[in-house]
Amino acid sequence: MNPRFQHIYNTLPAGLVAPFKSVFDGNSFKGILTPSQFESLKQASSLDEQQLKVTLLPFAAAYSIAPISNFNVGAIVKGDSGSFYFGANLEFIGAQLGQTVHAEQSAISHAWMQGETGVQDITINFSPCGHCRQFMNELSTARTLQVQLPERDEMSLQAYLPESFGPQDLGIETALMTPINHGYQFSQEDELIRHAVIALNKSHAPYTNNHSGLTIRVASGELFSGSYAENAAFNPSLPPLQVALVQMQMAGLEFTEIQEIALAEMEQGSISHLADTQSTIEAINPDIPIQYVAID
Ligand SMILES: [Zn+2]
Missing domain, CATH: 3.40.140.10 (Cytidine Deaminase, domain 2)
Incomplete structure (x- = not known):
């Protein structure tokens, strides 16, 4: 049984418990x-x-x-x-x-x-x-x-x-979740950076053009990526670190499993995610190493 859901089964009608468990309790x-x-x-x-x-x-x-x-x-x-x-x-x-x-x-x-x-x-x-x-x-x-x-x-x-x-x-015609590939490349073989650049190429950043992406490697070796989601009102924008952390959270992983992070963004963007990424990671675990690439 998945302990995360245990308290919920007590609130369900008895007939629903078995079908819900069959979906939610598998690994x-x-x-x-x-x-x-x-x-x-x-x-x-x-x-x-x-x-x-x-x-x-x-x-x-x-x-x-x-x-x-x-x-x-x-x-x-x-x-x-x-x-x-x-x-x-x-x-x-x-x-x-x-x-x-x-x-x-x-x-x-x-x-x-x-x-x-x-x-x-x-x-x-x-x-x-x-x-x-x-x-x-x-x-x-x-x-x-x-x-x-x-x-x-x-x-x-x-x-x-x-x-x-x-x-x-x-004056922006593109929208969040519209499929896009910005087509940027970075000549480095590192797998983590390569995935961060893939995430960067999916990002929605029409206001600053700071296309950016971030990839997390966890203890098992699995990778979780996040693309930057910008907003017309600026403040509700969602940084790439947060998007990547959400992928881990919803996969049921603990942030203690983070081994390493790579952040990719544009060298010429009018903003940068580096300082905020560093300070939020510092709050999670100051020992997590961050690789950083700026693409021109
Ligand atoms: Zn809200």
């Missing part, structure tokens, strides 16, 4: 439900899609790392492929609050790094804060995205964010 569960897994839970539970997503929220919130607020938020997004991605909030003791990741940002960046090119809807256990409404307004699906809360009717993001400010106000 292969990484915070993602395939369309067929979701369909099997729907059949077993006799819940409709919205009811099932709300029922699944505690499983997403079980990934929350909130040592400052002790406020556990879970989010689930449905990607264009039909798969569902969990997200949860992430706070850092010892770093500044701007480094925090909200559950909505977590679920969206989780889906993005798994290759999704848009999200159709998002289900959250609390009303989305203003920061997240703005973050979601950057998405390729911002005009059509639906937001579902427990005990509420589904509403569009645009209903949650009337008279919004967005990329178009700054």
